Amino acid sequence: MQRFGTLSFGHYGPLGGGRQLTAADSMHQAIDLAQGMDELGANGTYFRVHHFARQQSSPMPLLAAIAARTERIEVGTGVIDMRYENPLHFAEEAAAVDLISDGRLALGVSRGSPETVVRGYEAFGYTGSTDPRGADIARDHFETFLRAIDGEGIAERDASSPFGGGAGMQRIEPHSPGLRSRIWWGAGSRDTAEWAGRTGVNLMSSTLLTEDRGIPFDQLQAQQLEAFRAAWHEAGHPGEPRTSVSRSVFPLVTAEDHLYFGHSREGEGVGYIDGMRSTFGKTYAAEPDELVEQLKADAAVQSADTLMLTIPSQLGVEFNLRIVESFAKYVAPALGWVPTTQERADRE
Structure with a gap:
């Protein structure tokens, strides 16, 4: 585990x-909370996105505000629903936030x-899907989005325009050259993970997988990460892609921790989501030494480079910052993590 951050449901x-x-x-x-985490040396703060619900629905303004108030921490989402997005407008917003953050957008x-x-x-105006869950709309929007952030010409310049002459196809502006390397696809199955690897984007894997192969959740997820990396290299993409998994992890350090989470050791399970048989991850809540051993035994946590901690955001900044601080102090170093503040000091 090289990096860790928080995943907020908002x-x-x-x-x-x-x-x-x-x-x-x-x-x-x-x-x-992001400012406090930045000072602690945590690596990222990420937000779930849901429409028609009391949760974050339009995260880009929030990410821009966090980027302007922090120095090191990665700002991101996990995940934005591409069925709802105008891909070109979204590309402009993403490039703007990436530039504001000096390349810290994930x-x-x-x-x-x-x-x-x-x-x-469909209420947002995106109709015509032949898939009952709109997956074809999401993939089409994503393809256009990638073309836009890659700097491909999208619209033909008007040679008679008073705002610039010339000819040819014009890209969207602003443009952030490194943004493509910081795009992640949230995959719930091995097939989708392999598609992400072939496409050449990073992989976010959640605590819910839309498949059941009769093996423990962490092993199933580790197989997904392995299949993703294999597809990435087979497609000929350079370098190593990033991978992340999310877990509910609560170090039991204080009496208040025990009160809230002492009985939260939920096991993994199997159920149905969107009509699909799915496997759910478990909640980790234990004394720090026990947590270290549990997470070392989690095959997917050991395979991924980034761990996202799902946090109870309704409990407020002070409480959540203490959870992050306890994890950073008592658990993360034993898993191989080095705070960003120390990384900067080592470089200097």
Whole structure:
């Protein structure tokens, strides 16, 4: 494990007892938490994206705000639903955030998670899908998005325009030359992982896989990562791609930790999502020494270079920052992690 960060579901709404977490609260707290993590030396802060729900739905402004208030931490998503995106506008936004952050954007995209509405992307104007889950729309949008961020000419220049002469096909602006290397695809199956490898983008693998092969979840996920890397190299892409997995990990350090998570040792399971038989990952909650041994035995955590910790964002900045700090202090170093603050000091 070379890097770790947090994956926030960004929930807001009633908290019970008459308390309310507003959308504004959620975003301001995300910025404050990212600043604290940046100071700790954590590597990334990533956000789930859901439409028609009390969660983050348009993360680019939030990522730009975090990028402007931090120095080292990677800012990203896990994942943006491409069924809902105008690929050219999205390419402009992504390039802008990447430039603002000085190349710290890690943009995870995919077909998206199960929705709270029926074919919500059609309400956004994207119709004509022949797939019941809109996967064909997501892939088409993604292909156009990649062409745009690669700097390919998209529209023909108007030679008579007062804003610039000449001829030829023009790329979208702004353009961030290194952005393609920081694009990730969220894959829920081996087939999709292999497709991502052939396409030449990084891989995000979640705590839910839309397949069941009769083996433990971590081994199934490790096989997915291995298949992805094999497809990457077979396609002839240079270098090594990045891979990430997400886990719910809670070091039990204080009495409050035990109160909240002492009974959260949930085992993995099998169920149905979007009509597909799926395998779910488990929750890790234990004393730090025990957590280290558990995560060392997790085949996928050991295979991936980045671990995303799913956090209970509704519990506030102070509480979540303490979870991150406990993981960074008592668990992550034993897994091979070096804080970004130390990496910078070593270089200097």
